[in-house]
Amino acid sequence: MMRDFGIENKTIVVLGITTYLLGLAFAPLILAPLSEMYGRRRLYMICMAMFIILSIPLCLAKNITTIIAVRFLTACAGAVTLANGPGTLADIFKPEDRSTAFAVFAIAPMNGPSFGPLFGGILYQYLGWRSLNYTALILATLTWLLNFLVPETYAPHLLRLKALHKRLSTNDPRYHSRYDFTATFWSLLFTNLTRPIHMLFTEAICACWAVYVAVIYAILYMSFVAYPIVFTELRGWEAKYSGLAFLGICAGTFLGIGLDPVVRWGYNRHKIDPETGKIPPEALIWSVCIAAVLSPVGLYIFAWTSDPRIVKPWIWSILAGIPFGTGNCLIFIHGSNYLLNSYSIYAASAAAGNTVARSILGGVLPLVAPKMYTALSPSIADSTSVAVVDGFGEGAGWVLIQYHNVSLF
Numbered sequence: 001m002m003r004d005f006g007i008e009n010k011t012i013v014v015l016g017i018t019t020y021l022l023g024l025a026f027a028p029l030i031l032a033p034l035s036e037m038y039g040r041r042r043l044y045m046i047c048m049a050m051f052i053i054l055s056i057p058l059c060l061a062k063n064i065t066t067i068i069a070v071r072f073l074t075a076c077a078g079a080v081t082l083a084n085g086p087g088t089l090a091d092i093f094k095p096e097d098r099s100t101a102f103a104v105f106a107i108a109p110m111n112g113p114s115f116g117p118l119f120g121g122i123l124y125q126y127l128g129w130r131s132l133n134y135t136a137l138i139l140a141t142l143t144w145l146l147n148f149l150v151p152e153t154y155a156p157h158l159l160r161l162k163a164l165h166k167r168l169s170t171n172d173p174r175y176h177s178r179y180d181f182t183a184t185f186w187s188l189l190f191t192n193l194t195r196p197i198h199m200l201f202t203e204a205i206c207a208c209w210a211v212y213v214a215v216i217y218a219i220l221y222m223s224f225v226a227y228p229i230v231f232t233e234l235r236g237w238e239a240k241y242s243g244l245a246f247l248g249i250c251a252g253t254f255l256g257i258g259l260d261p262v263v264r265w266g267y268n269r270h271k272i273d274p275e276t277g278k279i280p281p282e283a284l285i286w287s288v289c290i291a292a293v294l295s296p297v298g299l300y301i302f303a304w305t306s307d308p309r310i311v312k313p314w315i316w317s318i319l320a321g322i323p324f325g326t327g328n329c330l331i332f333i334h335g336s337n338y339l340l341n342s343y344s345i346y347a348a349s350a351a352a353g354n355t356v357a358r359s360i361l362g363g364v365l366p367l368v369a370p371k372m373y374t375a376l377s378p379s380i381a382d383s384t385s386v387a388v389v390d391g392f393g394e395g396a397g398w399v400l401i402q403y404h405n406v407s408l409f
Contacts, residue, residue, distance in 0.1 A: 007064060017221065019068050021363030023075025025356045028083035032352035033192035035084045039157035040091070041150060047080035048144040055137040059130060082109070086351040090340045091153035095278065096268065099337050103260040106333045110253045113220060117227070121243035195346065200353030205342060209335055210357035216295060216328055217358040218365040223249070225369035230306045235314055248318040252298070252325020256333065263287045263334060281341035284334045291330035298324025307377065
């Protein structure tokens with residue numbers, strides 16, 4: 001792409017990642033509350049269709065400006081899965097089954113950033129960079145077609161539709177559901193659209209979790225810049241093989257998903273809350289605390305094995321991705337599950353605020369990563385990341401334990 005468009009500055013190319021993540025950041029603020037007003041399925045169908053249409057200009061782009069602008073728009077459309085996916089799981093599964101469901105759901109968002117460079121490197125080497133956009137277009141079209149088989153899952157919307165059907169079929173205006181809209185449309189729209197931001201800044205759990213996950217994701221997306229520097233520039237790998245460096249993170253992610261039965265065993269053994277008669281959401285925090293140790297351990301190993309002058313075998317740098325990937329996976333799955341269990345019908349709004357923070361930070365840090373790794377060296381740069389992740393991990397655990405029962409929702 002840099003050769004085709006005559007680009008010399010790497011930061012301009014990285015802007016494609018940044019604008020995409022900014023789209024993922026801001027779109028859920030609208031999509032999540034809209035799904036709580038009009039149901040999940042309608043949003044999935046409309047947004048996926050928009051994603052497909054907007055992917056066509058990416059395939060045919062003649063300049064980098066088109067790519068940067070359209071990637072933001074495609075991200076806004078594609079963000080529907082991040083905005084409404086957690087809410088859909090909360091609709092379908094009981095609290096005791098949600099961790100398993102979320103583990104399966106997490107295979108895509110957790111492994112996508114790792115498998116993307118792996119397969120993308122091979123496609124790029126043999127078919128060119130445009131093949132990546134054509135592949136995304138084909139997969140998006142297949143996903144959209146599969147959405148026709150997915151029914152509506154949001155209970156309040158289903159009850160509103162059932163009451164409306166009763167009123168129309170019986171001509172009896174007395175049929176109503178407890179979730180019928182009583183306020184004006186604009187008042188209702190304002191309330192729902194501001195809920196994610198309101199929860200992000202007024203709920204200690206949401207704010208703390210958003211900041212911590214944002215830091216974790218920012219470090220993950222920085223690896224898209226760090227790994228090519230370490231394996232291509234320092235170790236001399238060819239571009240088509242550079243994606244193999246992410247196999248460690250992929251393996252760690254699958255290990256985290258495979259640990260779900262252990263987490264469920266610990267969750268089910270937790271003391272039942274006498275007030276609700278259910279296991280409290282806080283029973284999931286212990287797995288997050290363990291994960292908060294694994295992630296910095298993986299980063300630290302990578303930091304001091306990345307320089308071939310310090311450690312020559314490249315395998316250690318790849319193996320460092322296993323604890324990092326496992327930690328990230330456990331944090332994402334069980335932290336998100338904690339939010340689902342805590343906020344129930346407002347789960348999509350809680351998840352949307354979380355997505356905003358992590359996508360903004362994840363989009364901005366890759367812009368400074370090239371200069372950071374050049375100026376500090378990979379070892380020092382990653383050691384700095386370890387300190388940041390470790391500090392935020394300890395703070396997040398304390399806040400979750402201290403303020404778990406303080407909520408306006």
